[in-house]
Amino acid sequence: MKGEILIKNVKLVDGRGLHGRADVLIGEGRILSLSGGEAQTEMDATGMILSPGFFDPHAHLREPGQEVKEDLQSGLTAAARGGYTDIVSMPNTTPVVDNAEIVAALKKKAAQIRQARLHPAAALTQGQEGKVLSEAHLLQAAGAVMLTDDGRTNEDAGVLAQGLLYAASWGLVVSVHAEDAGLRRNGVMNEGEVSFRLGLPGNTSYAESARIARDLEVVRYVRDRLANDVSAQSLLHIQHLSTKRGLELIRQAKQEGLPVTTEVGPHHLTLTDEALNGLNPIYKVAPPLRTQRDVEALIEGLLDGSIDCIGTDHAPHTQDEKELDLLRAPFGIPSLEVCWPLLYTELVEKRGFPLEVLVARFTDGPRRILGLPPLHLEEGAEASLVLWDPNTQRPVEPQTFASKARFSPWAGWALQGWPVCTWVEGRMVFGAMEGAGVG
Template structure:
């Protein structure tokens, strides 16, 4: 039995001073002034955690994570990635299938489930590939994989063939699964590594055009109109894509989207070309795009936050901006960054941030978590909103050190994380 005393508990959409009692794997009670009594269920054997002045949040959910196992364990493993998640207050994550081998058949999913059961300290779901080998040529067997996956994604590449994408959406619709789409028309990305904007023009190099994202999204939304399939846009990065999603929602189409912390906080004008930790895909876009994405968070067009946690070995990122791989880590920095630079700056409310990190991703994908209430599994994080610290990559539990946010001063430190009543993180 664990009694969390005096915290500001996020219940029914707002923070309220409450005590929270965990019994076994589940939340037993959330009430004011639960007391230890000799003959009560709460007695001297109950562990008490003083949470006065602290936030008690539902465990965060990240639907877009790269755990790199199998195949790339020099970058990350299920064990290290899940520990990084716990340190960031995440209790549920969903892993993308771009491993080696690609997670594109039931046998590989079953092997992955065994690894997860053995090594993960948080709840880990798997997304299955849309096409075999992520090659964009032949669909996987959706029916054989559906019961083992949360959704289907070829993340890292867009499905270039219109008819193949239409068939994928139709298959997903039949199975009541969502497609998580990486929108990138490869005929428009110029095989580049920066946004096509002021910086790329100043350098005299080709950039990744905004059209590579929004034109493929426009195609996909037409296919959603035809098929009625559930569709989730990964890592939205452009103003035009946001406008398309906004209009699709007005139409009542079954669409949703996510945004990363880095696309909310940084633009191409912030890039240090000597530091390949600023290289990701989609790239950091214009300041106009960044401000549009913030507006999308404020007005509810953007549904959730996802980190697109993409660890790489330091030697890989040291190859220079042009040659280094795309991607940055994000699980351990997500909440502190957004709390510090959006909530404390008055751009969004703390309640909106927690909704986008917990309740909304759970409801979008039918997960029985994301809220704190009696009877639910005790997936939660205790956070000190006043604790100030500097992001130091040497403290990371992830193998990846690749973040452009190193050295940033933040508030909002994760103190403890519980998954199904088990403490999986207890400070550094």
Template structure:
């Protein structure tokens, strides 16, 4: 059998488990064989792991209108460098992605870039103003995979309910930034002992849990309205979960059968409010970094499946913006290129977190949230893959990022698990930086 690439001696890990070593033949955009074959390009993957490509359900790529921070070229390249084959872009751009023409234009441009695949999210409401709903059906036809006013909170429960009803009609999920604006106020960090000591305005964890509680009641209301129809298996997606209490509410809702999903970001799994002791705005995110107790709860939720997936919430800004003081600097951390090695190192290597479960949260989990079929390592499956090195270690060096946001709260951290090759539908879109140990030869 002949193909385009032969990946020799790769250990296979997907969301179903850790498998043996195989010689994976790729051709015609698919996995042709797991037992070798002929190809013009042969990669020696000894000691490396092959997984389905990662899928990020939550990233800010800033195009259109904010290209000084990031654009599709830099963002999708950064995603491929991080092992992502698919990425959902948020609509809080300039202008807001709230009409089908913008969605279609983004899809067309991204396809020409030929890096990670782009799946645009569109605004739930026009202009993300929380008042008038966007046209869900037309947005879906143009290629939108999610409706969300992310970056803003949905204050009008009635508008959210109507949006959920419309979204259900077209098989779309609605994602929400779950923070109560009245409780959040102007907080720049978690409200608690550290914020009190520093004299900084705090954002209480109850801002998140109070809004989650309300939104879950809205879901129940919508399900009552849909009683005569088949209830959707996914409807509300809660973004960037950060608190133990919020997780408790979601876990309970899932046990009751509500069509609710959630994600957690790498920063809420690896950093706490203590990082703000130095007043460094690199650690300023929304929702804010919480306590170690919250971190432990979120890791447990990731393990038991209460948390469905990892969403980076990749949020690039200019260097000048992030060098402002803590009160004025914008919220956000860039993380596309470090998310996998960070969580592999901090969870699998240091805590013994099951590798296949982590892979599932990067692959099957986000796909399920968005209604995409799972992607596993089997003959005939789409060859959207990432090959990564579980043993080679190097430090996070933001100056080498493909992203325009060349800063990181993890700068200098020594990590393992760095991606070395990424394929999208059988096409290699990213290869390891020089010296990262992948051999290539003729057959």
């Protein structure tokens, strides 16, 4: 048996656990063997770890219409450099991704770029206006994997209910930005001690939990309407969870058996509203950075499975936009290229978080939400993989990002776990072997 690449002396970690060392032979887009063989290219990966490629269920790539912030080329390249083989793009673009033609065009262009694979999300409602539902079946046929009005909250519960019903009939999950607009108002940061001291308008944590509570009631209604005949793995996916109370509601719903899932972003696991003491808009995100109490709860939820996966909420903006004052600057930060090393360092290295659980939240969790089978390291499996270095430490340097957004709240943080190579179906889409000391 002769393959194309032989990755020698590498440790294997997937969502099932740690599997020791192997010599991984790749060919024809698949893992041919875990015990070596002949190959055109050999790579000594001693000290490195191989995992299934990461899957991001929530990123903003800004195309069409906002390419000054990001485009498919820069965004998918950034994803590959971050170890991601698959990425779900949000539809709040200009124009909104609410018809099959735009979905098909995005899929076609991404395939030509040949970096990370693109899975477009489409708008739940036309124009993301929350009034008239988009054509779920046409969007699904064109390649959409999710429906969402992300960037806006779904204020009409009846529209959301109908959207869930239609989406389920076509095997699509609906994801929501769970904030009550009336409670959120014009808040630019978490409402609490820090916002009071700074005199800034706050966004109460109850804006999130109040909307989650309502949306869970909508899911109960839809579940009863469907009589448990649900084709999608999850009916409702709650994006970028940020609060302890929101997590408690979701945990209770899951214990009840409701078909609901959720994600958490790297910023809500590593930063708090204290970062805004310096009035730096680089820390302005939506939902906002919360308290250390919330951070601790979210980490526990990630550990026990109440939180299904990591979603980067990669949200690039121009430097000029992000340098406006805190009231006027847009919400959002880029995170595709640092998410894995950040969480590996902050959770695994510093807190002893189980490595295999973190890998599962980057791989199996997002795939399960979309009704996709898990991707594990075994013979015959698709060779969509990331090789990463758990030992070498280097700082976050935003000026080197492939993303057009070259700023970061983690700039200068010394991290381990940086991706070294990424393969999509056996094809290398990112390789930095020399810099990582791989022969």
